[in-house]
Amino acid sequence: MAPQDPYLIDSLAAEYVLGTLRGPARRRFEKWRSTTPLVQERCRFWEENLMQLAKGVRPIRPPPRVWQGIRARLNLAGAEPRRRPARALAIAASVLLVAGLSALLYWRSLGPGKLVEVATVATPTGSQLWKVDVYSGRLIVHAGQLPAHRTDRDYELWALPAGGKPVSLGVLPTTGTAQRSLTAVQQQALANAAQVAVTVEPLGGSPTGQPTSTPIFVAPLRASS
Amino acid sequence: MSAAAQSADLDEQLQSLLDRCAAADASALERLYELASPFLFACLTRILRRRALAEEALQDVFVSIWQRAGQFHSSRGRPMAWMMSIARYRAIDLLRHERSAPVLVPDLPERAESADDSKDDAAPWMPAGGLLERCLALLTDHQRNCLELAFVGGNSHEDISRLTGNPLGTVKSWIRRGLQSLRQCLES
Numbered sequence: 001m002a003p004q005d006p007y008l009i010d011s012l013a014a015e016y017v018l019g020t021l022r023g024p025a026r027r028r029f030e031k032w033r034s035t036t037p038l039v040q041e042r043c044r045f046w047e048e049n050l051m052q053l054a055k056g057v058r059p060i061r062p063p064p065r066v067w068q069g070i071r072a073r074l075n076l077a078g079a080e081p082r083r084r085p086a087r088a089l090a091i092a093a094s095v096l097l098v099a100g101l102s103a104l105l106y107w108r109s110l111g112p113g114k115l116v117e118v119a120t121v122a123t124p125t126g127s128q129l130w131k132v133d134v135y136s137g138r139l140i141v142h143a144g145q146l147p148a149h150r151t152d153r154d155y156e157l158w159a160l161p162a163g164g165k166p167v168s169l170g171v172l173p174t175t176g177t178a179q180r181s182l183t184a185v186q187q188q189a190l191a192n193a194a195q196v197a198v199t200v201e202p203l204g205g206s207p208t209g210q211p212t213s214t215p216i217f218v219a220p221l222r223a224s225s
Numbered sequence: 226m227s228a229a230a231q232s233a234d235l236d237e238q239l240q241s242l243l244d245r246c247a248a249a250d251a252s253a254l255e256r257l258y259e260l261a262s263p264f265l266f267a268c269l270t271r272i273l274r275r276r277a278l279a280e281e282a283l284q285d286v287f288v289s290i291w292q293r294a295g296q297f298h299s300s301r302g303r304p305m306a307w308m309m310s311i312a313r314y315r316a317i318d319l320l321r322h323e324r325s326a327p328v329l330v331p332d333l334p335e336r337a338e339s340a341d342d343s344k345d346d347a348a349p350w351m352p353a354g355g356l357l358e359r360c361l362a363l364l365t366d367h368q369r370n371c372l373e374l375a376f377v378g379g380n381s382h383e384d385i386s387r388l389t390g391n392p393l394g395t396v397k398s399w400i401r402r403g404l405q406s407l408r409q410c411l412e413s
Contacts, residue, residue: 010408011401014408015400018375018376018400018404019313019376019379019381020375020382020400022317044301044302044306047302048302048303049357049407050372050376051303051305051306051309052358052361053372053376054268056377057264057267057268057271057377059263060263060266060270061262061263061266062266062280062283066266066283069280070254070258070284070288070291074288074291076251152231203260204259204260204263
């Protein structure tokens with residue numbers, strides 16, 4: 001028999017939303033919720049409020065195959081997936097715009113799985129913002145100590161190949177490390193690039209595949225011994 | 226733009242996209258996916274731990290959002306809370322069969338850091354400051370830690386007991402009291 005006590009109903013709703021109501025009790029609660037407006041209302045209360053607990057969760061861009069799978073399952077036509085950066089972590093430029101950039105890139109001998117170049121992006125005062133490691137076929141970006149930033153924009157890294165259009169190397173992370181595979185186009189662009197650039201883009205990176213704003217940082221690629 | 230205004234703007238945008246999904250506009254689903262999938266995927270990955278399973282769950286979630294978009298109205302809450310609930314409940318369903326080991330929540334910001342940096346790091350749909358943050362701040366470290374392990378990591382009472390090395394009864398009590406404290410604070 002379903003409980004009538006509002007306090008008990010609320011306690012069950014809270015543990016259901018939190019995820020600690022499990023097993024048969026969870027399934028019974030779900031059936032009850034589907035037919036009882038008061039239970040639905042209490043679940044919404046907790047869904048709205050407990051969401052704040054996930055504040056520290058950093059977004060992860062899913063691989064393109066997920067969207068392709070959704071389109072296939074729903075028989076959607078005409079919604080072509082765009083080429084997206086591998087990972088979107090929201091940052092913006094308000095403070096960093098005033099910071100300068102110094103970048104050093106070290107070319108090393110090419111080889112399968114070998115580190116082929118390194119870029120260090122730092123402020124004029126020497127605070128490292130990002131360290132970019134390019135392996136053959138793979139890019140690893142380590143975020144350093146970034147100053148306060150807005151959350152409604154991303155930074156995107158670009159290779160600037162000589163005589164060609166910029167080629168996106170993906171969105172830069174704000175914390176931790178981001179890894180992604182490099183496409184043949186990206187590898188070719190890096191091999192022909194004399195510079196890399198950073199632009200401020202909408203969340204998830206430029207929707208057009210080309211920079212939508214003027215680069216805020218441009219850094220030379222330098223060969224190293 | 227203030228964090229609150231950004232958050233309201235995004236809610237409006239998400240609501241409009243859900244309305245268009247309800248009218249079978251596939252381009253709206255694509256845009257919704259672009260906006261919401263990174264956060265939902267991160268939540269799913271935290272709970273399910275296996276990337277392939279999280280990808281499958283994310284597909285389920287967006288199929289469900291597409292099919293149920295007409296049921297959502299902003300009067301019933303915030304769009305991201307609704308979508309996040311669909312994702313979390315799907316993940317918890319999958320856990321019934323898929324997981325045997327508890328999950329740590331290793332990269333949540335430390336309490337000391339979040340006091341200074343949380344507003345900058347928060348996803349735009351997370352309202353910064355306000356009543357809720359003040360209420361969460363009233364919890365003990367044990368209570369908040371248990372709530373995070375459950376909500377973000379998808380851990381059961383038993384998982385949390387094993388993870389924290391505290392007796393099951395103590396964990397249940399911390400969670401119950403933490404939720405009571407939040408309720409009193411939010412509704413006062």
